[in-house]
Amino acid sequence: MLLPGADSAREVAINWRTEAGVKNTVLQWARAIDSPGLHLAASTTSGQSRLLNTRNGVARHHSVRLANLTPDTLYAYRVGGADTWSEWLQFRTAASEFRPFSLLYFGDAQNSVRSHFSRVVREGFRVIPSTSLILHAGDLVNQGDGNHDDEWGEWFEAGGFLNGMVATVPVAGNHEYVPRKTSAGKPIRGLAPHWSAQFTTPGNGPPGLKDTVYYVSHSGVLIVVLDSFRAIDDESSAMLQARWLEEVLSRANARWILVSHHHPIFSVAVGRDNQILRKYWLPIYEKYGVALVLQGHDHAYGRGTNVIEGATLSSGLSPPVYVVSVAGPKQYIAAESAREGMQRIGEDMQLFQVIDIKADTLSFESRTAAGRLYDAFDIEYRADGTKQVIPLLNDGSPETRCGNPSQPKPSRCWEGTELAR
Numbered sequence: 286m287l288l289p290g291a292d293s294a295r296e297v298a299i300n301w302r303t304e305a306g307v308k309n310t311v312l313q314w315a316r317a318i319d320s321p322g323l324h325l326a327a328s329t330t331s332g333q334s335r336l337l338n339t340r341n342g343v344a345r346h347h348s349v350r351l352a353n354l355t356p357d358t359l360y361a362y363r364v365g366g367a368d369t370w371s372e373w374l375q376f377r378t379a380a381s382e383f384r385p386f387s388l389l390y391f392g393d394a395q396n397s398v399r400s401h402f403s404r405v406v407r408e409g410f411r412v413i414p415s416t417s418l419i420l421h422a423g424d425l426v427n428q429g430d431g432n433h434d435d436e437w438g439e440w441f442e443a444g445g446f447l448n449g450m451v452a453t454v455p456v457a458g459n460h461e462y463v464p465r466k467t468s469a470g471k472p473i474r475g476l477a478p479h480w481s482a483q484f485t486t487p488g489n490g491p492p493g494l495k496d497t498v499y500y501v502s503h504s505g506v507l508i509v510v511l512d513s514f515r516a517i518d519d520e521s522s523a524m525l526q527a528r529w530l531e532e533v534l535s536r537a538n539a540r541w542i543l544v545s546h547h548h549p550i551f552s553v554a555v556g557r558d559n560q561i562l563r564k565y566w567l568p569i570y571e572k573y574g575v576a577l578v579l580q581g582h583d584h585a586y587g588r589g590t591n592v593i594e595g596a597t598l599s600s601g602l603s604p605p606v607y608v609v610s611v612a613g614p615k616q617y618i619a620a621e622s623a624r625e626g627m628q629r630i631g632e633d634m635q636l637f638q639v640i641d642i643k644a645d646t647l648s649f650e651s652r653t654a655a656g657r658l659y660d661a662f663d664i665e666y667r668a669d670g671t672k673q674v675i676p677l678l679n680d681g682s683p684e685t686r687c688g689n690p691s692q693p694k695p696s697r698c699w700e701g702t703e704l705a706r
């Protein structure tokens with residue numbers, strides 16, 4: 286698993302898993318060269334490991350951070366196992382100043398991950414093989430009691446070798462939190478143990494949230510990840526994250542700012558609303574010119590700008606653009622209230638997004654698992670430095686609605702769990 290550091294031109298983190306008996310955490314890395322003799326000039330770096338006990342037994346999870354890398358450079362690395370090495374995997378560091386790049390964004394994978402989410406990841410990679418980041422907007426697996434090692438196995442298999450060569454930006458959702466007890470025996474929900482063992486995030490977030498709140502500076506673009514589960518669970522966490530966010534954005538010098546968290550600012554699914562996020566976070570997004578807010582949780586598609594003014598607004602649209610998407614098979618029904626406020630809604634589709642970032646234009650495409658373009662818009666810088674949103678899919682294609690003849694509930698199109706049996 287490759288993750289970006291705070292400055293992804295110079296820092297990355299790499300996580301891998303071995304049997305418990307592999308006590309040494311060893312990684313070799315070198316600039317990628319034409320010759321197979323990568324090992325001749327390779328440096329060796331050690332790191333840290335921890336044991337994780339699940340129903341599948343005890344495994345050791347390793348973590349190494351690489352720093353002082355050269356920007357815009359192709360590196361190769363391999364990780365150590367029991368008297369053996371992994372294959373050599375390659376990745377390119379980001380540029381030290383603004384440089385155009387693309388990223389892939391996936392909403393919730395969550396259920397039937399191997400059987401149904403894998404095709405979405407692979408179609409995404411086929412459409413944009415040059416992607417330099419992959420963002421997962423929470424609920425990567427379903428989990429429940431914190432011990433679902435099999436589900437994580439499915440998730441890692443779905444991404445396959447991409448996980449080791451394209452830096453991943455993971456966002457924690459509610460399913461990343463599992464029941465725990467405080468030392469006094471009070472039941473709470475805590476971050477599932479797989480998260481920190483598998484994802485060494487930059488660690489630059491506020492106290493107590495360093496594994497799930499962070500920022501990455503990538504080729505002149507700032508990507509900020511927040512923890513909406515904690516914010517909704519505890520208002521003081523929403524305020525703490527807001528203060529940290531404002532501090533980060535007030536000193537940002539990025540061409541574009543993207544934010545991601547799991548629960549939406551503007552909900553799409555029936556019966557959902559996260560008012561606390563609008564209260565504490567939305568004003569900061571507007572104040573600092575955030576271009577895109579990438580979200581999940583509602584298991585439907587929604588894209589809205591100027592949502593308060595309503596969907597009939599078709600010109601003069603300004604960022605932030607709020608997107609809710611879903612990559613896995615669990616599918617909900619969209620609310621009429623969301624239909625009134627957003628510019629594009631959809632149900633019953635597994636989706637991925639290609640975000641192509643240039644100096645003056647950010648181009649956003651939502652594509653279905655079958656490759657169909659379902660939504661597209663640009664965000665453009667105007668001459669006065671402000672930004673405008675330009676909808677691009679004006680083909681009159683109808684909104685997709687749930688097509689499952691045996692919906693499990695009026696609010697749900699598919700549970701997602703009935704499909705892999």
Ligand SMILES: [Fe+2]
Pocket residue numbers: 393424458459460547581582583
């Ligand atoms: Fe969720």
